[in-house]
Amino acid sequence: xxxxxxxxxxxxxxxxxxxxxILDPRVPLIVKRRLVEPVLNRTFAxxxxxxxxxxxxxxxxxxxxxxxxVTLTLSLTAQRLVLxxxxxxxxxxxxxxxxxxxxxxxxxxxxxxFQRRLLIEGDTELGLMVKNLLDGREEGxxxxxxxxxxxxxxxxxxxxx
Numbered sequence: 001x002x003x004x005x006x007x008x009x010x011x012x013x014x015x016x017x018x019x020x021x022i023l024d025p026r027v028p029l030i031v032k033r034r035l036v037e038p039v040l041n042r043t044f045a046x047x048x049x050x051x052x053x054x055x056x057x058x059x060x061x062x063x064x065x066x067x068x069x070v071t072l073t074l075s076l077t078a079q080r081l082v083l084x085x086x087x088x089x090x091x092x093x094x095x096x097x098x099x100x101x102x103x104x105x106x107x108x109x110x111x112x113x114f115q116r117r118l119l120i121e122g123d124t125e126l127g128l129m130v131k132n133l134l135d136g137r138e139e140g141x142x143x144x145x146x147x148x149x150x151x152x153x154x155x156x157x158x159x160x161x
Contacts, residue, residue, distance in 0.1 A: 017096070021069040033083050036072065040081045048079055052133055056081075061130050062088030067095040090127035094118040102134060109135040 047053060056076040064071045073088045074081055094102075098117045101107040109131060112118040120127035 017068055024068070024070050029083060029085060032072075036083055037081065040074070044081060047133065048076075048081070053079075053081065055126075055129055059126055060084060060086055060088045061126055062091040063099065064091050064093045065096050065099055066093055088122065090120060090122040090124065090130070092118055092120055092127055092131065102131075 041048065044053065053076050056074070058075070060073050060075045062071050062073040071091075073084050073086060075084050076082070094112070094117060098112055102109050102112055102118065109118075113120070113131070118131075120131070
């Protein structure tokens with residue numbers, strides 16, 4: 001006599017965007033700082049040294065990646081970009097693909113805003129200043145480790161369309 005075996009099925013892995021949406025609110029700011037700040041400060045070392053971000057000193061801008069449910073608020077302290085808890089005086093809203101296009105310069109940044117795929121809310125002057133700083137990086141952010149990550153994300157975006 002043989003007994004039927006129970007069917008075992010493993011749960012499907014969560015999509016990366018859903019996983020990020022679940023995990024992000026649970027990650028303490030100090031952990032995010034250790035992950036994000038070194039990458040930002042290495043990426044923008046030259047413009048930071050040249051004072052291009054000085055207008056951000058004591059000010060805050062938020063980047064709201066809406067489809068991931070992630071908002072990062074940045075400020076400048078002692079010539080370093082830092083994450084902070086306080087809300088931004090300006091917020092740039094968009095999906096992760098739009099921020100990816102902005103970072104890699106695959107699309108004209110002005111087009112992303114004119115087509116309302118990226119939106120600035122709050123202190124528009126501050127938001128435009130940050131957009132122009134990102135836009136002024138001829139090679140975009142696609143350099144070093146951050147560049148490698150952005151290239152992988154871009155490939156993922158192309159496969160999920």
